[in-house]
Amino acid sequence: MSDPVETFPLTWARALWAAIGRMNRNNGFVMASHVAMSVMLAVFPFILFVVALAGAMTGEVEIDDLIQIIFGVWPDDIAAPIVAEIRAVVKTDSTSLMTLGGLVALYFASNGVDAVRIAISSAYRDYDPRPFWKTRFVAVVFVLVGGGLIIVGLTVGVGLPAYFRYIAEVVPDPVENRFSNLLNNDSLKFVVTLTFLTFAVSACHIWLPGLRHRFVDVWPGVGLTIALWIAAVWGFSLYIAYFADYNATYAGLAGAMAALIFLYLIAVILIFGAEFNGALLRGPSKR
Secondary structure (H helix, E strand, C coil): CCCCCCCHHHHHHHHHHHHHHHHHHCCHHHHHHHHHHHHHHHHHHHHHHHHHHHHHHHCCCCHHHHHHHHHCCCCHHHHHHHHHHHHHHCCCCHHHHCCHHHHHHHHHHHHHHHHHHHHHHHHHCCCCCCCHHHHHHHHHHHHHHHHHHHHHHHHHHHHHHHHHHHHHHHCCHHHHHHHHHHHHCHHHHHHHHHHHHHHHHHHHHHHCCCCCCCHHHHHHHHHHHHHHHHHHHHHHHHHHHHCCCHHHHHHHHHHHHHHHHHHHHHHHHHHHHHHHHHHHHHCHHHC
């Protein structure tokens, strides 16, 4: 870890500066392109897999709720064209996806996870001794667990409001108003989304690299990643709304290119958070 003589702010400042330099020397920006493209290609297979899994488990899929969980934090201008295509794709019978097509979708969705594994391992300077089948198995498990958590989120998203409405109907008016405010409060949705993001990023830092890391070692980079993601979503939304005109540059590909650039920004932040953790773990003498 860092030199105990250094103060806390100075240690983090040095680690941030080292992470910036390491991003350039370690081809972090190039790796971010690989991650962005892999995730972009994995989005549709992942959606198809979750639809198939949810359809097999519950018999029906609330597409609107599914889209809200996955794309709720995306800027509207970027998510809209992708969501439109997803709605067109998932009109098919979801149970038919639980066949060879579902397995293929699962495999291609795991490519996005594997790209993140390579990028984070490189940021930590971890050597990954695991064979291909084991790293691919880890990626598939991540997709399965991610799909399961989304289904849990769908269940909670439907069940929790129904429970609050039931409570609000049988309690006195002052308490009813509190439940109604809680039910309609966007901050509740934000907290749920933030919890999912924190778990997902922490899992990527702990279990994806070649060497296992403890949460106590990775939480600074996880927190930095989440904070920068929130700022990036806000900033990119303003950029799309007031400055960018991708239609003039990419014509019919404007929606796809905007989404790819957004994913690239998200990937850069994810890798930078891992570089920051790597700098903290190596200490000032090895940065």
